[in-house]
Amino acid sequence: MCYQLSSCAFIPRAISVQLSTNQTSFKSDRAQRVDHLTKIPRSVNMESLQNGYLFPEIFMRECLYAKRNPHARLIRLGIGDTTEPIPDIITSAMAKQALALSTAQGYKGYGPEQGNRELKRAIAETFYQDMQVKENEIFVSDGAQCDISRVQMLLDDSLSIAVQDPTFPAYIDSSIIVGRGGRFKAESGKYKKIVYMKCGAENNFFPNLSTTPRTDLIFFCSPNNPTGSAASQQQLKQLVEFAKANGSIIIYDAAYAAYISDESPRSIFEIPGAKEVAIEISSFSKFAGFTGVRLGWTVVPEELLYANGYPMIKDYDRIVCTCFNGASNIVQAGGLACLTPQGFQALKRTMRYYMENAKILVDTFKSVGLKVYGGKNGPYVWVQFPGLSSWQVFDQILERAAIVTVPGTGFGPAGEGYIRLSAFGHRECVLEASRRLTKLL
Numbered sequence: 001m002c003y004q005l006s007s008c009a010f011i012p013r014a015i016s017v018q019l020s021t022n023q024t025s026f027k028s029d030r031a032q033r034v035d036h037l038t039k040i041p042r043s044v045n046m047e048s049l050q051n052g053y054l055f056p057e058i059f060m061r062e063c064l065y066a067k068r069n070p071h072a073r074l075i076r077l078g079i080g081d082t083t084e085p086i087p088d089i090i091t092s093a094m095a096k097q098a099l100a101l102s103t104a105q106g107y108k109g110y111g112p113e114q115g116n117r118e119l120k121r122a123i124a125e126t127f128y129q130d131m132q133v134k135e136n137e138i139f140v141s142d143g144a145q146c147d148i149s150r151v152q153m154l155l156d157d158s159l160s161i162a163v164q165d166p167t168f169p170a171y172i173d174s175s176i177i178v179g180r181g182g183r184f185k186a187e188s189g190k191y192k193k194i195v196y197m198k199c200g201a202e203n204n205f206f207p208n209l210s211t212t213p214r215t216d217l218i219f220f221c222s223p224n225n226p227t228g229s230a231a232s233q234q235q236l237k238q239l240v241e242f243a244k245a246n247g248s249i250i251i252y253d254a255a256y257a258a259y260i261s262d263e264s265p266r267s268i269f270e271i272p273g274a275k276e277v278a279i280e281i282s283s284f285s286k287f288a289g290f291t292g293v294r295l296g297w298t299v300v301p302e303e304l305l306y307a308n309g310y311p312m313i314k315d316y317d318r319i320v321c322t323c324f325n326g327a328s329n330i331v332q333a334g335g336l337a338c339l340t341p342q343g344f345q346a347l348k349r350t351m352r353y354y355m356e357n358a359k360i361l362v363d364t365f366k367s368v369g370l371k372v373y374g375g376k377n378g379p380y381v382w383v384q385f386p387g388l389s390s391w392q393v394f395d396q397i398l399e400r401a402a403i404v405t406v407p408g409t410g411f412g413p414a415g416e417g418y419i420r421l422s423a424f425g426h427r428e429c430v431l432e433a434s435r436r437l438t439k440l441l
Contacts, residue, residue: 045179048191054169054410055079058394065398075433077361077421078404080225080380082289084353084426086334087346090288093337097330113326114317115140115297122339123297127257127282131269133299137313139320140327140335143296144255144283145170150323151251151279151298152178154316159216162195164207166226166411166418168253171219189413198414201373201384205229209238214246220268221253223260226411226420227382228358228374230264236271243277249304250278255296258287259351260377275301279312286379286424288338288347295327295335354379357430358423364434368441379423382408386417393419401436 058078065072100106114120120135141147148170157179163171172194175181182192190196195215197207205227220239223230231239243250250268257266265271268278283296300313327335337343358375365372365383373382385393390407397403397419406422408415423430 043177045177045181048176048181048183049173054406058404058406061395061398062404065402069402072402074402074404075425075429075436076404077423077425077430077433078406080286080422080424082286082291082354082424084289084350086289086293087343087350089340089343089346090334090337094293094330094334097333101330108329111326111329111332113321113324114138115327116329116332116336119332119336119339120297122336126339126344128267128269128299131267132275133269134302137299137301139298139300139316140332141296141298141320141324142294142327142331143285143290144253144281147281147296147298148251148253149174150316150319151281153319153323154312155217155249160193160195160214161217161219162197162212162215163219163412164199164221164224165196165413166199166408166415167219168221168225169411171251171253189409196412196414199224199227199229200414201371204235205373206231206235209242212242214248216248218243218248218250219253220250221255222264223256223378225253225256225378226374226380226406226408226415226418228376228378228380229382230260230262230377233263233265233270236265236268236274240268240271240274240277244273247307248277250274252278252280253282254280255283256286256378257282258347259355259379261355262377264377269299269301275303277304279304284335284338287351288335289350290331290334293331293334295331353427354423357425357427360430360434361421361423364437365441368438370441375423381421381423382418383421384418388417390416390419397437397440401433401440403433403436 055078062074066074101108115138117135119140120138123138124133124135141150152174159180161175161180172181172191175194176191181194184191195213197212199205199207205224218239222236239250242248252268254267260266268274268280278301280299281296284290284293285296298316300316302311302313304312306312338347355375358379358381361381362372362375365381371384375381390409394405394407397405406420408418408420411420
């Protein structure tokens, strides 16, 4: 459905982007209202996060628009949150597991921190056929974003990192929090210690590795959020060879892999030798509609070794057992139902629905002569507006078409001049958005 703007009580989930912040005002407010201070200094790493939040900024602009236009019907194509119902074969499995907890025979307490063995086997068989990924290398979790932070704990905070530009901000923020980012440089929109690998249309959304300096860690997302592009077999082969030559580790985010429709790899482990240099993180959120249910997994191969030969999987297992009590057994029952033949077929229908939405949006922008990317192997559409800033485009589309998008600059300096639209919407909203955009543009 589309949304009537009667109030602004809902605050969307936040991701970070550099915005202007008023530190003087913050200090003044604090001085007026605080009666006691501890002697604990603030973390210098948290102080390095001198940035605001993208979605609260978007939310604020929505609210201002709503006050001026109380009867407008807003279409939200910004945040990448799923909207279609979860198939009942999956929710029934979760309901059955929940009801069983009220019986002596069906009650279960703690499960293995690493995840239900049956679910781990199903993940291996569904997503890693012929890749020699073992059950014990799969760690079931409460979602990919949590696993990004757990992987950060696994690796020393002195290690250097590289990210795609544009990129999903959690890689940068979690790196800064553990001390790898350095200070923010306002003139460039970048953090001092982070290598930004430009991935634009001019290089097919894949970094020029011949000019990329060596780093210890390489964060890489395919299909990419925000651009929707998927790396090819040859490109990932180059990436694995680059990591091997430099003794680096790839942190590979495959959260959107189930949406790939061509021959692009769905896992980094399709590339020979990748198990020696890569960790893969994935999620049920986007292909199964589990954004609010929370379930994901991480693969740490036995072949992945520290410089001294010690297996990283042993340390990751220790981190998981220390910081996590395991995913909910109710949710894991739902995950297992997702990977049955009937459950997965039902999910494929939902994924096709979202990708049909993406095609509608892609065709809309192409029809007015704009350059548009994505929408083929991922549920995001990445549109270029030459000569305009991302926030200018965002404001114009909001003010004149009542559509919420995401300014590309929120994903890094290379996103300037672009906007991202999510295909995770109801069909009637996407069609209405298409009509409005065609009229506007």
